[in-house]
Amino acid sequence: MTARPNILFIMSDDHAARAISCYGAGLNSTPNIDRIAGEGMRLDRCYVTNSICTPSRASILTGTYNHVNRVTTLDTYIDNRLPHVAKHLRQAGYQTAMFGKWHLGEGKAHQPTGFDEWSVFPGQGEYFDPLMIGPDGAEVVSGYASDIVTDKCIDFLKRRDPDRPFFMMCHHKAPHRPFEPHPRHRHLHADGKLPVPETFDDAYDNRAAAAAAAKMRIRRDMTYRDLGLAQPEGGAEVGELLVAGRRDRKIPDLSAGGELRLVDAATGETHVFTDPAELALFKYQRYMMRYLQTVAAIDENVGRLLDHLDAVGLTDDTIVIYTSDQGFFLGEHGWFDKRFMYEESLQMPFLIRYPGVIVSGSISDRIAMNVDFAPTFLDYAGAPVPNYMQGTSLRPLLERTAGEDWQDVAYHRYWMHKDDFHNAFAHYGVRDSRYKLIYWYNDPLGETGANHGDEPPEWELFDCVADPFELCNRADDPACRDISLAMLDKLDAKMAEIGDLPEHDSRALRASLGGI
Known part of the structure; x- marks a missing residue:
C-alpha cells in the first residue's frame, strides 16, 4: 500500500444494483464485480443527484450539483474549462486517462480535458465496431465496445510511468439501450424464466400523475430493436414511432381477438401471440435477457482488469471502484429506463476495494451521493478538496469512522419535463434513511415560482421501510403530518445548503399541514 494510491474508476451505464449478484436479487451472476465487494465494501444507499446519464457524469466529475455545473439535461453539455477531479489529480502529479463513454459533448468546448490520454465514444456510442474520438481525431475500432474499452485501459496500464500514481476512468457503454449483446453471451437467460417483479402490473393508484403518464412501460413502449426483433416494413400499423423523425417503432400491444407475429432478428424464429398478458411477459423476458447478456460482458472485462492488477503487482496500491451513472428499472412498476426519484432509479450500485484500508466484505447503509466521489478521490490522493465542490469525502464512511453527524439526506432533481421519448415529469426531493419526499413541480423551464406544465404540482411521501416498493403516497395522510413537516425541513435545508432555488412554497x- 502506497501513500498515494492509484485510482481505477469503472463505471457502466444504466446498470441497476439488482443486476449485480452481490446485491442479492438473484437475477444473474457477476463474480468479477462481486469480487470488488468481497474484497472491499458494498454501499447500499448510494444515490444519484439527477437520474440521467449526462448530468450524473457531470456531477461525478466536478463534485457539484447540476444547477451549479449547468449540465441539467441530455442536451446541456459540460463546459470543459470548468475545474474537475481529473484536473486536480493531474496537478497533484497523477497520470490521468479516460476511455469509453464520455457523453458530455463533443468538439473543442466539450471534449475531455484534464486527461493525459483519452479515447471516447461520440454520444451514446455503438456496441459493435464503434467510432471513437481522441486528441488525434476519430477512428472506427473493430470489436465489441466493452472489450475495446478494457483493451485501451490495460494498454494504458502497461505504458504508464511506474513512478507516478494513476487515475483512470473506465467508462462502459453497456448495458445502455438498445441492448446489443455479444454473440458469445446470447445463450444466457434464454429460457425465459427470469423472475417477474411483484410490481410489474402496477396500476399507479395513489401516486402522482407522473407515474401513470410516463412512457417507459415494457408493455407498450419498447421498440423492435430493443428486443432484438425484426421491424416489419410499414407505418402506424407496424407500431407507433418512438419519436418523430426516426425509423424505430414500438412493438404494438394486442387488442382482444388480435394476433401478433414477432421475428427474432438473429435466428429468424417466429413468435406468435394472441394473449396480451403472454405478450407482455415475453417482452419482459426478452428485455431482461438482452440487458443481462450485455452485463455479462462488463463482468468479464472487470475480471480482466482485476487480473491485470494482480499480475503486475498493483492490487494493494490501487483503489478500485465499480458503479453506474444511475439506477435502472428492471420491470419494477412495469418500467424500463430511469429518470424518476423512485428507488430503483435513484440507487446507484457502488463497490470499492482498497486492500489494507477498507475492510473486506463490509457493507454500509449510510447515505452517499455521486457528488461525493470527486472529494473522495482527492482525499485519498492527499490533494486539497477545492471549496467549489459540494460533495463530502466518503473516507469516514469507507473506513467506518463516520459519526452520528454523517450526512442524512440525499437530494435529487430531474429537469427534463415531458421529453419526447419518455414523458417523465420534472421533480426534486430528498431521501433520508427511511422516508422520501418528492415534489413534482411539473415546470419544463425550471424557473422559480413559475409553472408552465399541463399538470398541477403534486407532493409524494413514502415510507421506504414499511413500503419499499413505494406504492402508497402518504403526503395527504393526516397521520403523517409530522413526518411531512420534518422532511420538508430537510428539503428546504438541503436546497439552501447547495444553493438550488425552490419551486415550492414552503410556508x-x-x-396546509398545520405546521405554522
Whole structure:
C-alpha cells in the first residue's frame, strides 16, 4: 500500500444494483464485480443527484450539483474549462486517462480535458465496431465496445510511468439501450424464466400523475430493436414511432381477438401471440435477457482488469471502484429506463476495494451521493478538496469512522419535463434513511415560482421501510403530518445548503399541514 494510491474508476451505464449478484436479487451472476465487494465494501444507499446519464457524469466529475455545473439535461453539455477531479489529480502529479463513454459533448468546448490520454465514444456510442474520438481525431475500432474499452485501459496500464500514481476512468457503454449483446453471451437467460417483479402490473393508484403518464412501460413502449426483433416494413400499423423523425417503432400491444407475429432478428424464429398478458411477459423476458447478456460482458472485462492488477503487482496500491451513472428499472412498476426519484432509479450500485484500508466484505447503509466521489478521490490522493465542490469525502464512511453527524439526506432533481421519448415529469426531493419526499413541480423551464406544465404540482411521501416498493403516497395522510413537516425541513435545508432555488412554497405547505 502506497501513500498515494492509484485510482481505477469503472463505471457502466444504466446498470441497476439488482443486476449485480452481490446485491442479492438473484437475477444473474457477476463474480468479477462481486469480487470488488468481497474484497472491499458494498454501499447500499448510494444515490444519484439527477437520474440521467449526462448530468450524473457531470456531477461525478466536478463534485457539484447540476444547477451549479449547468449540465441539467441530455442536451446541456459540460463546459470543459470548468475545474474537475481529473484536473486536480493531474496537478497533484497523477497520470490521468479516460476511455469509453464520455457523453458530455463533443468538439473543442466539450471534449475531455484534464486527461493525459483519452479515447471516447461520440454520444451514446455503438456496441459493435464503434467510432471513437481522441486528441488525434476519430477512428472506427473493430470489436465489441466493452472489450475495446478494457483493451485501451490495460494498454494504458502497461505504458504508464511506474513512478507516478494513476487515475483512470473506465467508462462502459453497456448495458445502455438498445441492448446489443455479444454473440458469445446470447445463450444466457434464454429460457425465459427470469423472475417477474411483484410490481410489474402496477396500476399507479395513489401516486402522482407522473407515474401513470410516463412512457417507459415494457408493455407498450419498447421498440423492435430493443428486443432484438425484426421491424416489419410499414407505418402506424407496424407500431407507433418512438419519436418523430426516426425509423424505430414500438412493438404494438394486442387488442382482444388480435394476433401478433414477432421475428427474432438473429435466428429468424417466429413468435406468435394472441394473449396480451403472454405478450407482455415475453417482452419482459426478452428485455431482461438482452440487458443481462450485455452485463455479462462488463463482468468479464472487470475480471480482466482485476487480473491485470494482480499480475503486475498493483492490487494493494490501487483503489478500485465499480458503479453506474444511475439506477435502472428492471420491470419494477412495469418500467424500463430511469429518470424518476423512485428507488430503483435513484440507487446507484457502488463497490470499492482498497486492500489494507477498507475492510473486506463490509457493507454500509449510510447515505452517499455521486457528488461525493470527486472529494473522495482527492482525499485519498492527499490533494486539497477545492471549496467549489459540494460533495463530502466518503473516507469516514469507507473506513467506518463516520459519526452520528454523517450526512442524512440525499437530494435529487430531474429537469427534463415531458421529453419526447419518455414523458417523465420534472421533480426534486430528498431521501433520508427511511422516508422520501418528492415534489413534482411539473415546470419544463425550471424557473422559480413559475409553472408552465399541463399538470398541477403534486407532493409524494413514502415510507421506504414499511413500503419499499413505494406504492402508497402518504403526503395527504393526516397521520403523517409530522413526518411531512420534518422532511420538508430537510428539503428546504438541503436546497439552501447547495444553493438550488425552490419551486415550492414552503410556508403555504406548512400552513396546509398545520405546521405554522
